[in-house]
Amino acid sequence: MAYTDKSKLRVVYGDYTLGVHGKEFNYIFSYAQGGLESIVKNGYEWLYRCPKPTFWRALTDNDRGSKFHIKSGSWLSADMFIDCKDVQVFMDGEVQKIYAPDNNSYEGDVSADEIRVQYTYETINTPSTTVVVTYTVDITGKIQVNVHYNGVKGLPEFPVFGMRFVMPTLADKYLYKGLSGETYPDRKAGAIEGVYEVSDLSLTPYLVPQECGMRMDTEWVDIVRHTSLDNSRTDYSSQTLRIEKKDEPFAFSCLPYTASEIENALHHEELPPARRTILCIYGAVRGVGGIDSWGSNVEDEYCISAEEDIDYSFTIC
């Protein structure tokens, strides 16, 4: 098991974290932070904080009109604060004892074909529910992310369900294969499939900042950055991180702000300077509706029940 075969993953069983390393990739899975803490590719960091399940997209004017926030507002707090209850690590299919002093038994770096890290999150809303996020790293460095949401009777409808990645600096652009423009489940018939490049990450300038920038039915998205928070870095070349679909296409948005930041602004100029990249990969997205802005809900087929399980997956390449 000791790290001898350079073609395999090099696994470091730390006291707070699990290091998973390979050719030009270095991943840190944190027990303390409750999530994937670091994705380094070619020496370049892609994460600022651990990806967490997200349950909120900023309200639209139609949501406000239909009092969606009054019915489903508890998901906002669930989105902002979540507890990581459990972490499990599987190496080549076997569950590992990861905490000190058990990790003394590894006696050094370890090699593996596959590492699977499974985080179980518990929400703070009532009734509470859990989300299980499983990261599976293979020797090529691909991370397959499987996300399972446990539906619980009595929970109000979701605005979205997905995973939120916060990147240290603002992206230069992103490219994706999917649908043209800003699309939603109930507003994508006019979109054209293709590969698109978006270099302006700013919010769609709706009068009041609100949910925007959704891209449905995506095959892959490449985030391109060159800036870094690493004071020692002198390489300013463009770096790319790709997220691709596993089985089904996914929805995503890539904006400089979190939903709660957007929620707090009544005008665009009230938003802070754009300094991060917030990439959300969604497994379920609520429509925007359009019948009116003072009561009509989004049509039934475009609403998301939180009483039923949601499973989706994607791959970080």
Next chain:
Amino acid sequence: MNADIRWIDNPEIFRVNQIAAHSDHDYFTNYEALNSNSHNLIQSLNGQWKFCFSRNAMSRPADFYKEDYDTSYFDKIMVPGHIELAGYDQIRYINTLYPWEGKTYRRGAYSIESAGDGTGMFSEAEYNPVGSYIKKFDLDKELCGKRVRLFFEGVEQAMYVWLNGEFIGYAEDSFTPSEFDLTPYIREKDNVLAVEIHKMCSAAFLEDQDFFRFFGIFRNVSLRALPEAHVEDMWLNPVLNEDNVSGTLNTNIRVSATENQDMCARIILKNVDDQVILERNIELEDKDGDFVGSISDDIKDIKKWDNHTPYLYKAYIELLKADGEIIEVVPYRIGFRKIEIKNKVMLLNGERLIINGVNRHEWNPKTGRCIGLEDMVSDINCMTRNNINAVRTCHYPDQIPWYYMCDDAGIYVMAETNLESHGSWQKLGAVEPSVNIPGSISQWREVVVDRARTNYETFKNHTSILFWSLGNESYAGDDIKAMNTYFKERQDGRLVHYEGSFYTRQYEDTISDVESRMYAKPYEIREYLSNHPKKPYLLCEYMHDMGNSLGGFDSYIKLIDEFEMYQGGFIWDFIDQAILVKDHVTGKEVLRYGGDFDDRPSDYEFSGNGIVFADRKEKPAMQEVRYYYGLYR
């Protein structure tokens, strides 16, 4: 006659000494002027005027119109423009509520006993700002010695006019032209034009549109000299027969002339290749001091007008002296098309009409409802580009060029009359018409019929207009019924639209040719159309595109295939109404909406429902509009 400040209180006085509403045609003194589009008989009065702002009528400089009045303390203001955007009065946005909500208790005159006849309601109000405008001008050479009219294209909301100290007239109806004869008082040099504008008058009850509440001279002002003989009004009514290739052109003209004119009139009709289709003299006869003439001509091999091929013929009305010299030539481009209801389905030129429409307010983020030709061109192009084939001029008549552009582009127009009294009958969402204006109140009847008349008379020659709309969200009563009667009596073949019959079924048969709804849910439409529907169905407003919206379009589009009688609708709406201002914190230009000017109460961001942003950039949802509207174009 002297002006009376109490006219602003009185719903029965709304036009004094105005020239009767008439066709919006252009006129030239000869073909050379026409071909070079030179309007040497028109003198623009746009530009800098002297201006004085007062908080109310009591404190206004009442004598400012007198020639010896010392206006040295007056400010300067640009015309056209809104007084609020010039910084004099608070910018304010509110939707259905009257702008005095929570500040002044008001009920429309005669709507309830306590309101009485309204005397003092506006003229003695503590807050009802007045703009006193002065323009000094010399008459352009070409205008001297001729009959001269003063032509306001839009003044909000009540206006008194004096020239050289003499009272000229009074006008309301903010969104249609107001025209006065200056001939008796005008001089070649040193004319003093004085215009006193009141922010609110009794018409405030009729102009409760969902928009920023502005006042002032916000559209062009000009002097218009008339040739010795002048087509005052004309109605070119092209009728297309069932076969879509033959028809009739009915020509009606009314001519005014200075004394002793021996003249004749002629109509010439040319196709787009300048081939003469028709050339005929029109016999004129004396009538009430003017000359009128009517002829009808059969036309063959007609190319019909529609959205796909907006074919327009060129008509010319010529007024000639006995020796054949042209006195005046009036060009107008007209199309042959037929709108009708057959078997409860609206047909255009015999085919089922599908309305892929949008409501459009006139808006520019820098200048408000004072918009320029470039804004209109941009809007037409945007509509054409995105398969939009119809526009509702919500909720007032637009600037004149807009209708010409719609004729040209084949955009079907629902021409709405300047009327909305939403605040008088809907309270906290509930229908509560106890003090509805105009309702069935006789004292309010003439003013609303006059608005219908002005709308009709001004725009009747526009091929693009398929519908007259009685107004928006004003409930229903005998007065609105009288507006419908007015339009019906014109027998111009167009349909009449009003949504209010939904609330008041007793007027169902007398105020609208169509079943019109706003924001009906798809299942409600299905319900109506599945249960012995009486009329073809359209949505005068639907798909409320506030912020990030326009989802679920499919559910409406499906109805087009499902029900022959479902004929589409007008998206709410075209452009976000927001105002570009300098942010006091960052110094950057930012967009502001209701409540951002300390205006309370407000409906805040509810003014932003466009399919384009306030700067006319397309919202992301536009690709959806283009797609669905493209399916049924």
